Amino acid sequence: DAGVIQSPRHEVTEMGQEVTLRCKLISGHNSLFWYRQTMMRGLELLIYFNNNVPIDDSGMPEDRFSAKMPNASFSTLKIQPSEPRDSAVYFCASSPRTGRTEAFFGQGTRLTVV
């Protein structure tokens, strides 16, 4: 298995533009987590899904952020409009099921908003 695949690996965009980050889960996994990592705030859980359903989105910073799972193996995190303070590394992780297993991380997307 190729593991959790994120794209793009790097994204540089101008303030105000829409940004879409993509994540492909490991086959058979049914839990999906989006994290944001910054020097100031560490690793923050933004949202997680179980069986394609968003369970907890309380970590999503504001309405500019949205996440979807259109199918069991794929998720997107969208920021519209983007702001410089959104610059961070965004990680996607999946696990076979919630609560009893570890999460497997993708390589991350380094987002820079200028």
Added chain:
Amino acid sequence: AQSVSQHNHHVILSEAASLELGCNYSYGGTVNLFWYVQYPGQHLQLLLKYFSGDPLVKGIKGFEAEFIKSKFSFNLRKPSVQWSDTAEYFCAVNAHDMRFGAGTRLTVKP
């Protein structure tokens, strides 16, 4: 919701020194506990995990951690660190979702 506290922000050691990184969590129910490592520029990788049974768990690269339920702790240890252990270490708790501590940056001087 569960939360995780890591006591040390940055630890600097010389090679061959012993390591202990503190981790405490707050959650009243059954939890699963993890330590992840993030080498510079890389993603998080699992070091070890505790689900049940023997509270002393051994992971990769000579790391181990001890779950002390009464103290809500899951400290990470290694008897003798190497320069290649330089990385950031994250403690995590999984009750309903996976929550991470702020991380501890370990620098090992050669």
